[in-house]
Amino acid sequence: MSDPNPYQSYQQTQVEQPSNGLGITGFVLGLVGLLLSWIPFIGVIAWPLVILGLIFSVIGLIRVNKGRANNKGMAIAGIAVSAIGLLVCIAWAAVFGAAFNQVNNEMERVAKVEYEITGTATEVDITYGELGKSQQEKATSLPWTKQLENKGLIKGGSLMATSGAKGGTLTCKITVDGKVVATKTAEGALSVVSCIGT
Structure with missing residues (x-):
């Protein structure tokens, strides 16, 4: 006996593959x-x-x-x-x-800074102040002091002094908000002393 429907339709089912x-x-x-x-x-x-x-x-x-x-x-x-x-x-x-x-x-914080030069030298050239904003003075006798208010990361700035031809001793000192942050000493003719404060 033959199959009454020789052309059976096969339904294809697609299995979806996992998409990971x-x-x-x-x-x-x-x-x-x-x-x-x-x-x-x-x-x-x-x-x-x-x-x-x-x-x-x-x-x-x-x-x-x-x-x-x-x-x-x-x-x-x-x-x-x-x-x-x-x-x-x-x-x-x-x-x-x-x-x-x-x-x-x-x-942005403002600090009280004191620059001081002491010693026996005369005719001293002094450069001081915030980095990039320095000022110059000449001192005929020591001690020399200057008080400023500084801003920036390096509040103490810098202080440099050069003695005259007669020589002598020089000591620089930087004080920031009452705390000494730098001090150095030099001696002799045309000696240079330099302090950088934090």
């Missing part, structure tokens, strides 16, 4: 971002990597839950390493932000 690319991509980006996030300055590159790693890993996990992927562990690991990398990036940003604010506040 997003979960794997998220894990790789998160891992590379985590490794780079620990390195100062280079860690800036980690920001986009960990953010993209987090996004791709979350999308990969959503695909796993919908049955379109089967790499749930990889997607969860991608979320974990991306999140840790993001936390490290945020911590570095906080550290650099605090350091920048501290430097900025120190640069």
Whole structure:
């Protein structure tokens, strides 16, 4: 007996292959971002990597839950390493932000500075003041003092004295907010003494 319907239609069912690319991509980006996030300055590159790693890993996990992927562990690991990398990036940003604010506040702070030259030399040429804003004076006898208010990172600025041809001793001293930050001594004709305060 023959088959009444020789041309049976076979319904082809396509089995969708799992698409694990997003979960794997998220894990790789998160891992590379985590490794780079620990390195100062280079860690800036980690920001986009960990953010993209987090996004791709979350999308990969959503695909796993919908049955379109089967790499749930990889997607969860991608979320974990991306999140840790993001936390490290945020911590570095906080550290650099605090350091920048501290430097900025120190640069704006005004300090009371006293410049002093003592010794036995006469006809002394003196240069003093903030770095880049120095002033000059000539002293015929010592001690010589000058009080200023300075700003910047190096509050004490600089103090330099040169003795005349008759020689003698020279001692320079810089005091910032009541604390001596630099002192030096020189002796002889045309001797030079130089102090730089912090």
